[in-house]
Amino acid sequence: MNRALSRSVVAIAALGAASFAQAADIKIGVAAALTGGAGQYGNAIRNGFQLAVEEINAAGGVNGDKIVLQIEDEQGKKEEAINVFKKLIFQDRVLMVFGPTLSNSAQAAHPIAQAAKTPAFGTSNTADGITSIGNFVFRNSVTEADVLPATIKKAVEVAGVKKVAVLYGNDDVFTKSGYDNFKKALEDLKIPVTTTETFAKGDVDFKAQLTKIKATNPDAIVLSALVAEGGPVMVAARQLGIEVPIIGGNGMNSPRVFELAKDRSDNLWVGSPWSSNNDTPANTKFIAAYKAKYNAAPDQFAAQAYDALYIVSTALKGVKLTNKLEADRLALRDALPAVKYTGATGAFQFAQVKDKAGKPAGYDAVQTPIVMVTRGNAYVIQK
Ligand code: MET
Numbered sequence: 001m002n003r004a005l006s007r008s009v010v011a012i013a014a015l016g017a018a019s020f021a022q023a024a025d026i027k028i029g030v031a032a033a034l035t036g037g038a039g040q041y042g043n044a045i046r047n048g049f050q051l052a053v054e055e056i057n058a059a060g061g062v063n064g065d066k067i068v069l070q071i072e073d074e075q076g077k078k079e080e081a082i083n084v085f086k087k088l089i090f091q092d093r094v095l096m097v098f099g100p101t102l103s104n105s106a107q108a109a110h111p112i113a114q115a116a117k118t119p120a121f122g123t124s125n126t127a128d129g130i131t132s133i134g135n136f137v138f139r140n141s142v143t144e145a146d147v148l149p150a151t152i153k154k155a156v157e158v159a160g161v162k163k164v165a166v167l168y169g170n171d172d173v174f175t176k177s178g179y180d181n182f183k184k185a186l187e188d189l190k191i192p193v194t195t196t197e198t199f200a201k202g203d204v205d206f207k208a209q210l211t212k213i214k215a216t217n218p219d220a221i222v223l224s225a226l227v228a229e230g231g232p233v234m235v236a237a238r239q240l241g242i243e244v245p246i247i248g249g250n251g252m253n254s255p256r257v258f259e260l261a262k263d264r265s266d267n268l269w270v271g272s273p274w275s276s277n278n279d280t281p282a283n284t285k286f287i288a289a290y291k292a293k294y295n296a297a298p299d300q301f302a303a304q305a306y307d308a309l310y311i312v313s314t315a316l317k318g319v320k321l322t323n324k325l326e327a328d329r330l331a332l333r334d335a336l337p338a339v340k341y342t343g344a345t346g347a348f349q350f351a352q353v354k355d356k357a358g359k360p361a362g363y364d365a366v367q368t369p370i371v372m373v374t375r376g377n378a379y380v381i382q383k
Pocket of ligand 1: 041101103104124125126127226251
């Protein structure tokens with residue numbers, strides 16, 4: 001039952017009683033890439049949300065109200081993300097929308113939420129500029145700008161990387177932003193680039209680029225890719241006898257790498273606030289609950305979605321919902337920035353960013369990344 005309807009039914013039942021406290025549903029939208037090349041990420045995200053909503057509702061919901069998730073597949077395509085956002089916001093009249101999975105789609109869909117004064121909350125978007133869209137846009141995914149310098153620095157310290165080749169996807173908002181941030185981090189650390197090569201979404205043959213890269217004899221390959229292309233890049237590099245570390249961005253932090261690259265998946269460096277080896281009480285509880293429910297290990301994307309729903313439910317506990325959608329959306333927006341929460345991904349808080357004109361806009365995550373290296377089909381923390 002939707003909120004408006006359930007309230008009025010209760011009102012009739014109460015027969016004019018002065019006050020009544022009756023549970024209502026809080027409808028929240030989730031736009032995730034459940035199919036297509038980004039499906040690996042989107043399914044982990046959906047699982048994280050579903051686990052969190054079960055736990056939150058079992059523990060009494062939000063001040064007695066139950067959260068109901070409406071989950072839609074945006075297929076990792078920006079046109080679909082726009083359609084799904086419109087449907088959730090205008091037709092289903094959800095309180096807020098999580099997602100979409102890719103920054104490429106968020107850049108297209110979040111302006112719709114901003115214009116409709118509906119909170120949009122990314123849990124996996126890491127490209128620059130997403131939260132600059134406006135003050136209804138939030139994310140708890142840590143940006144490439146924050147993670148990549150830490151990853152490169154660690155690889156330089158530990159693996160003695162002195163010069164690198166760069167390979168990136170030049171037709172996607174996230175892979176392009178990863179490239180921009182890698183470039184800046186390399187300049188800051190005065191690491192020379194031997195060559196810069198590109199590929200496009202859907203490419204399957206990377207031999208030409210990797211052959212050029214091999215000829216420049218780099219100490220590492222810096223790779224800004226989504227896993228659908230990044231997994232095959234790793235296989236092709238190792239097949240060509242390139243054994244140097246591969247330094248990846250957020251797209252390469254997915255167990256899908258192990259499915260795609262199998263025994264060619266070692267020596268991949270990534271950074272993230274979340275690690276399966278981080279044995280804090282909140283993370284240990286999350287991993288055990290996830291395994292019990294799905295009979296599979298969670299990943300970073302599941303962890304971020306799981307924490308994101310707790311962040312929103314923490315904000316909602318301080319909000320008096322009025323059943324007037326516009327007011328409730330604004331009240332949630334106003335309550336979110338102050339939330340501090342320690343979950344599976346560690347201690348979290350928001351920081352406000354500016355828009356292109358320098359005016360205060362949306363909210364990014366403040367979290368410390370951990371650097372990890374793949375070994376034997378696992379991400380191992382690199383101290
Ligand atoms: N971080 C990616 C993006 O912003 C999406 C998740 S897959 C790494 O597009």
